Amino acid sequence: MRSLxxxxxxxxxxxxxxxxxxxxxxxxxMGILGGLFFIVxxxxxxxxxxAIGEFGSVTQISEALEVLPSKAQEQIQGDxxxxxxxxxLAVYLFAPLAIIVPLTISSAVGSATLVGEREKGTGxxxxxxxxxxxxIFLGKLIASLAPGYAxxxxxxxxxxxxxxxxxxxxxxxxFFPTSDWWLLMLWVVPPFLCFALSLVLRLSAxxxxxxxxxxxxxxxxxxxxxxxxxxxxxxxxxxxxxxxVIGFLAWVGAIFSLTRGMKAVRRGRLxxxxxxx
Amino acid sequence: MSSHSQLAVQLVDTxxxxxxxxxxxxxxxxxxxxxxxxxxxxxxxxKTTAVRMITGALPADGGLVRTFGMDPADNGEAxxxxxxxxxxxxxxYDRMSGWDNLDYSAALYDVKGDRRAVIxxxxxxxxxxxxxxxxxxxxxxxxxxxxxxxxxxxxGPDLLLLDEPTSGLDPESSHAVLGLIREMTxxxxxxxxxxxxxVEAEGLADQIxxxxxxxxxxxxxxxxxxxxxxxxxxxxxxxxxxxALDALATLPGVANYQRNGVATAELADAxxxxxxxQHLSAAGVRLTRVxxxxxxxxxxxxRVRREHREATNAPAPAMTGNLA
Numbered sequence: 001m002r003s004l005x006x007x008x009x010x011x012x013x014x015x016x017x018x019x020x021x022x023x024x025x026x027x028x029x030m031g032i033l034g035g036l037f038f039i040v041x042x043x044x045x046x047x048x049x050x051a052i053g054e055f056g057s058v059t060q061i062s063e064a065l066e067v068l069p070s071k072a073q074e075q076i077q078g079d080x081x082x083x084x085x086x087x088x089l090a091v092y093l094f095a096p097l098a099i100i101v102p103l104t105i106s107s108a109v110g111s112a113t114l115v116g117e118r119e120k121g122t123g124x125x126x127x128x129x130x131x132x133x134x135x136i137f138l139g140k141l142i143a144s145l146a147p148g149y150a151x152x153x154x155x156x157x158x159x160x161x162x163x164x165x166x167x168x169x170x171x172x173x174x175f176f177p178t179s180d181w182w183l184l185m186l187w188v189v190p191p192f193l194c195f196a197l198s199l200v201l202r203l204s205a206x207x208x209x210x211x212x213x214x215x216x217x218x219x220x221x222x223x224x225x226x227x228x229x230x231x232x233x234x235x236x237x238x239x240x241x242x243x244x245v246i247g248f249l250a251w252v253g254a255i256f257s258l259t260r261g262m263k264a265v266r267r268g269r270l271x272x273x274x275x276x277x
Numbered sequence: 278m279s280s281h282s283q284l285a286v287q288l289v290d291t292x293x294x295x296x297x298x299x300x301x302x303x304x305x306x307x308x309x310x311x312x313x314x315x316x317x318x319x320x321x322x323x324k325t326t327a328v329r330m331i332t333g334a335l336p337a338d339g340g341l342v343r344t345f346g347m348d349p350a351d352n353g354e355a356x357x358x359x360x361x362x363x364x365x366x367x368x369x370y371d372r373m374s375g376w377d378n379l380d381y382s383a384a385l386y387d388v389k390g391d392r393r394a395v396i397x398x399x400x401x402x403x404x405x406x407x408x409x410x411x412x413x414x415x416x417x418x419x420x421x422x423x424x425x426x427x428x429x430x431x432x433g434p435d436l437l438l439l440d441e442p443t444s445g446l447d448p449e450s451s452h453a454v455l456g457l458i459r460e461m462t463x464x465x466x467x468x469x470x471x472x473x474x475x476v477e478a479e480g481l482a483d484q485i486x487x488x489x490x491x492x493x494x495x496x497x498x499x500x501x502x503x504x505x506x507x508x509x510x511x512x513x514x515x516x517x518x519x520x521a522l523d524a525l526a527t528l529p530g531v532a533n534y535q536r537n538g539v540a541t542a543e544l545a546d547a548x549x550x551x552x553x554x555q556h557l558s559a560a561g562v563r564l565t566r567v568x569x570x571x572x573x574x575x576x577x578x579x580r581v582r583r584e585h586r587e588a589t590n591a592p593a594p595a596m597t598g599n600l601a
């Protein structure tokens with residue numbers, strides 16, 4: 001078996017990303033989604049709690065934090081119910097967003113990528129090109145993964161600054177991201193994304209239209225979002241070891257699924273011929 | 278026929294099915310290197326499938342496929358590097374500029390040297406360089422075809438596969454594109470062109486291959502094929518008194534004679550024309566027309582198809598207008 005030509009993989013990825021960058025109907029919703037989940041909603045929530053102060057509802061939320069695992073409770077900083085509530089929300093409540101945003105964006109891109117080539121007729125060009133089907137798959141994977149992950153990293157950076165500015169002064173300075181969040185972002189999120197995209201790209205290679213691919217990818221990613229939601233929350237609540245294990249298992253699953261997914265791209269499917277669909 | 282070593286492409290008894298539909302039913306095809314081979318046939322004859330097999334984009338179900346002497350199933354990348362393909366739809370990225378489309382192809386085919394210069398030269402050759410900064414979605418059909426041709430040539434392919442490259446073009450653009458295709462053989466490039474337009478094939482092909490129903494009905498240079506089907510020289514005669522031309526029927530060298538308005542005689546060779554004219558003049562026949570008639574590709578095409586249908590008891594097609 002011949003080795004991968006990574007230059008060709010990145011050529012395909014770069015080309016797809018350039019196409020995306022020219023598409024305002026993709027960029028605007030992507031920006032809105034990232035902004036809404038990473039900036040607007042958390043910002044409103046954290047600022048509202050500051051504004052409300054030691055009020056009944058905030059105190060109730062603060063008391064509710066007692067249901068968290070003891071390890072998580074020990075980590076919550078702050079001397080007042082307001083600060084403790086802000087800290088807990090900032091560190092624990094928004095963790096799943098780190099999964100939902102990239103999954104949603106990357107699935108939208110990935111679902112259209114292979115079937116889109118076929119629909120636009122450009123699959124014929126790719127099918128006759130020297131690029132191996134594995135290289136095409138990996139190029140498409142990177143091009144689908146990058147927008148979601150990049151949006152998440154940018155959104156997460158802004159979120160971090162916002163949390164530190166609003167809550168930091170009350171807990172003795174900048175505290176976010178915590179070590180668990182670093183693990184989540186760099187160790188847990190990428191394999192979940194890869195796993196989801198391997199499934200979405202397989203679907204995109206097989207279905208007959210972009211609309212069908214988007215429908216089907218929704219069915220695939222929804223349960224995955226739920227799993228990712230619980231796992232990411234759990235990884236923050238648990239010990240660092242648990243996060244590492246969750247990430248490791250996710251990587252194993254992602255690598256297995258990606259290996260299978262590479263076989264889904266066939267030249268006949270890019271051409272859209274009957275027995276390959 | 279060229280020897281085996283001079284063949285750029287060879288298909289022997291190649292079969293391919295899509296679901297329950299058999300697209301190729303044992304296709305034989307030999308494409309000599311450095312020549313223009315035109316695959317001629319109606320829609321569904323198997324032309325596009327054959328092209329896809331030559332590059333290895335589709336695997337054959339059975340038979341033998343060799344491109345540059347290699348099996349596309351094992352050496353697909355090496356083969357595709359040496360091929361340039363222009364499909365019936367230009368397969369361009371509409372949101373990208375002409376430059377971006379060419380640059381993408383140059384990168385995928387790993388064009389060496391000054392890539393920008395190569396792109397500029399290819400675009401200039403097809404007179405599309407002025408529009409390289411524009412999005413391809415705004416191009417006319419002719420511009421898209423020229424850009425697709427430029428893209429197919431960027432990496433200097435040894436074999437160009439053109440699947441109905443003039444599809445959708447106006448006559449002027451078609452003429453220009455065919456002229457460009459003809460130019461490409463000057464540097465030794467082998468060209469395989471699929472078309473259902475007989476008039477295109479007539480002026481262009483070094484070798485014609487007629488496909489129908491997934492098989493090769495006929496192949497060879499046009500003149501050779503016509504001589505094969507019409508070994509005699511056909512001459513049309515007319516005279517002030519057409520009945521006087523019936524004397525032709527008994528003249529030596531006349532293999533066949535018939536008169537339906539115009540008299541048509543099939544002569545053993547072209548030299549017999551002078552003998553016939555001399556005989557008729559001596560008999561007092563006042564000739565008004567002596568016209569050697571060379572059967573066209575269109576006549577050949579319909580004759581071959583008719584004979585094939587008769588041989589296979591297949592019904593005549595409802596329409597053959599697009600092949601005229």
